[in-house]
Amino acid sequence: MMKNTPRREDGLSRERIIEESIALLDSSGESGLTFRALAERLATGAGAIYWHVANKGDLLTAACDAIVARTLLAAPVADAAPQEVIRALALGLFDAIDAHPWVGPALTRAPLQMPMVRILERLGQQVRAMGVAEAGQFAAASALLSYIVGVSVQNAANAQMGRALGGDRTAILGEVASAWSALDADEYPFTRSIAAQFPQHDDRADFLAGIELILRGIAR
């Protein structure tokens, strides 16, 4: 009666398909995930994949969920202060999405589903541990969730565009800065004034600064 008996060592399975999808997404980006390319890697026909997976969206969400689950597993469950755990969770997700840029869009396309719920749960537990009143817990946890996912997705998009444009990070930041400096002086005073400091800024540090802002706001 065991349901999970694999019939062949090398038989197709949802897990194998998801693993190969992740490999493909990591090496060739979102446009690299193709049923034909996947079928070739799995030494099978394109149609076979549909026996284990509903469609491409389902596959992408499943791959995304696998990354999120692993990331949260690696984060500390521990005895640290709730604020400390939230910082660790936030940084873990930031780095994971940076390492797997395709996770960003995938997360956005699967709103109230499993990957998001996993994150919400972990954040919510810590918000509760911070002693936030019952009525405010959802708002606090979802503000953190939105900020973490939002910033991470944007950061990954930046990095990906950088890679697409040739790779030299400092050169690209320099180009952005000089494009900003060339904007109209009357219409874009703020952007012009920060253009110079932009190439030196640290995305990770800014991200953490935002977390700090929100944590401070939650703690009143």
Added chain:
Amino acid sequence: MMKNTPRREDGLSRERIIEESIALLDSSGESGLTFRALAERLATGAGAIYWHVANKGDLLTAACDAIVARTLLAAPVADAAPQEVIRALALGLFDAIDAHPWVGPALTRAPLQMPMVRILERLGQQVRAMGVAEAGQFAAASALLSYIVGVSVQNAANAQMGRALGGDRTAILGEVASAWSALDADEYPFTRSIAAQFPQHDDRADFLAGIELILRGIAR
């Protein structure tokens, strides 16, 4: 020597192409924007569009920028307190992205480009007006930017999934709530505890609450 002399009233132009793209995106979603469908609406051939637009990504970014520019134009420039202006900008963008859900992904795919810069500028001006020290202005403005765009994108994705699933908002929220209630009690205590209150929550209000959190953090 006038550069902008249109040769025919009904001639193709970047502006006309962008307007029709927006109409197409609004009525049929992101998958509805097709060079063939667009060519039909414009009574021209698919290839003609490439004379005015580099590629599909360029077109999507331009359509997105048009929406963002209009939204910011409609927002108050006024004599109100900076916090008040930030709230108004935030809500305006939230509502615009809700009304044009395709703007979310489009914004994300055009990181440090024009649409984002427009928003950053407006927020930055207000952050400066709040009296934030020079060194902290970029971090504060970009935290606001990330939060606003991140939450709006997710909210629009939710709404869009709702529409795709049949439209009945309360029914869908109810289903999400009952799916959350059915999660494992040991692994998902937080999610289960908020499941009941979830269908009554107000996305817009939660969004504003998060803005308040960040503003409070910025003001120290």
Added chain:
DNA sequence: ACCTGAACACCGTTCAAGT
């Protein structure tokens, strides 16, 4: 300078047919 439309090289998905 601008437009036409056929052609190219792809996609995701389905489905009869096999084992």
Added chain:
DNA sequence: ACCTGAACACCGTTCAAGT
């Protein structure tokens, strides 16, 4: 129960040829 692979209905993009 699971896999095969051809076929279908699309895509974005290019490009010779026209005006």
